[in-house]
Amino acid sequence: MSKDLLVLDQFSLDVPAGDGRRTLVEDVSLTIAPGEAVGLVGESGSGKSMTARAVLRLTPPGARLGGRIEFDGSSVLDLSPRELRAVRTRRIAMIFQDPRAHINPVRSIGDFLTEAMVTHLSVPPRQAHAKAVRLLAEVGITNGEHRMRQYPHELSGGLLQRVMIASVLAVEPDLVLADEPTTALDVTTQSEVMAILDELRTERGMAMLLITHDLELASATCDRLAVMYAGRIVEVQSAEALTEAPRHPYTAGLMTSRPRLDEAAGRLPVIPGRPVAAFEAPQGCAFQPRCAHSGDQCLTERPPLRELAGAHVACVRAEEL
Numbered sequence: 001m002s003k004d005l006l007v008l009d010q011f012s013l014d015v016p017a018g019d020g021r022r023t024l025v026e027d028v029s030l031t032i033a034p035g036e037a038v039g040l041v042g043e044s045g046s047g048k049s050m051t052a053r054a055v056l057r058l059t060p061p062g063a064r065l066g067g068r069i070e071f072d073g074s075s076v077l078d079l080s081p082r083e084l085r086a087v088r089t090r091r092i093a094m095i096f097q098d099p100r101a102h103i104n105p106v107r108s109i110g111d112f113l114t115e116a117m118v119t120h121l122s123v124p125p126r127q128a129h130a131k132a133v134r135l136l137a138e139v140g141i142t143n144g145e146h147r148m149r150q151y152p153h154e155l156s157g158g159l160l161q162r163v164m165i166a167s168v169l170a171v172e173p174d175l176v177l178a179d180e181p182t183t184a185l186d187v188t189t190q191s192e193v194m195a196i197l198d199e200l201r202t203e204r205g206m207a208m209l210l211i212t213h214d215l216e217l218a219s220a221t222c223d224r225l226a227v228m229y230a231g232r233i234v235e236v237q238s239a240e241a242l243t244e245a246p247r248h249p250y251t252a253g254l255m256t257s258r259p260r261l262d263e264a265a266g267r268l269p270v271i272p273g274r275p276v277a278a279f280e281a282p283q284g285c286a287f288q289p290r291c292a293h294s295g296d297q298c299l300t301e302r303p304p305l306r307e308l309a310g311a312h313v314a315c316v317r318a319e320e321l
Contacts, residue, residue, distance in 0.1 A: 004031040005175060005207050006055065011067035013050060015060050022279040024050050026231045029305060032175070037201065037208040039218030039239070042228035043275040048211045052177045056088055089120040093168040097180040099160040103152045109163055110148030116171050135166040139196050158189035165197055176201065176208045194221055215254055219243045227251045230286035231278025233305055236312040247313040249291045249321065293317055
C-alpha cells in the first residue's frame with residue numbers, strides 16, 4: 001500500500017465536444033501525504049478544478065478518465081457507487097468556490113450542518129446540533145444557536161464560506177479538496193477564512209489540496225506547490241523553494257508579474273500572449289509560444305515532468321535557465 005494518501009498517476013480527462021472530444025487534463029501525476037497541504041496553481045482553464053473534482057468523480061456527463069487516481073491504496077476510478085458514496089461522505093470533503101451554489105437555500109444552516117452527521121455518521125440529532133454549534137464557534141461565527149436557525153440568504157458570503165468549512169470539519173475527513181475557497185470574498189475575509197482553514201487542518205491532521213490562481217496565497221498556506229498550464233503540471237516544488245527559485249519559465253513569469261508591497265513599481269511585467277487549454281495546445285511545449293527561452297526542441301517535443309535538483313519540472317531547458 002502506498003504511503004501517500006492521494007496518488008494521481010498519468011491522469012487524463014476528456015469530454016465530448018461536437019463530433020469529437022476535447023482533452024482538458026493530460027498526464028497529471030501528483031501525490032499528497034497524510035496531513036500535507038499541496039497547492040495546485042494555474043490560470044483559468046488550466047484544468048486544476050477539473051483535476052480536483054475527478055478525485056471524487058464529480059466530472060461532466062460523458063467525461064472519459066484515464067490513468068490512475070488512488071486514495072488510501074484504493075483506485076477511485078474502480079469504486080462501486082456504494083464505495084464512492086462512503087468516500088464522499090466520510091473520507092474526502094470538498095469546499096466549493098461559491099457556497100451559495102452548494103448550500104440548499106430552503107434549508108436552515110442547522111439542517112445543512114447536521115444532516116451529514118445524523119445520516120452518515122449516525123450521530124444523535126441533539127449531539128449533532130451541539131457539535132455544529134461548537135464548529136461554528138471554531139470557524140469564527142459567534143451566536144451559533146441563532147445562526148443555526150437562519151437561512152443562507154441571511155448570511156454574507158464570508159459567513160457562508162465559514163459555514164461550508166464547518167460542514168467539512170463535521171465529518172472529520174482525511175482529505176479536504178478546497179476549490180478556490182476564497183475567490184468570491186473580499187481580501188480581508190479571504191485572509192481570515194484561509195487562516196481558520198489552515199489552523200483547523202493542522203490541528204486535525206487533515207491533508208488538503210488547495211486549488212487557486214493566487215500563488216501568494218498558496219505559498220503562504222501549503223507545504224508544496226504544483227503549477228499547471230494547459231492541462232499539465234509543469235513544476236512541483238516545496239512552497240519555499242518554488243517562490244525563491246522557480247525552475248519553469250511559466251512559474252518564473254508568474255512570480256515576476258506579482259505586485260510587491262516592499263518596493264514601488266511602475267508597470268508590472270506580464271507574460272505575453274494568452275493561456276491555452278489542453279485541447280488548444282500546439283505540438284511540442286504548450287508554453288512555447290509565450291516563452292522567452294524557447295528553442296527549436298521546444299517546437300517538437302512535449303517535455304515530461306522530470307526531477308531536477310529536488311524539484312520536478314517539465315522544461316527541456318530548465319538546466320540553462
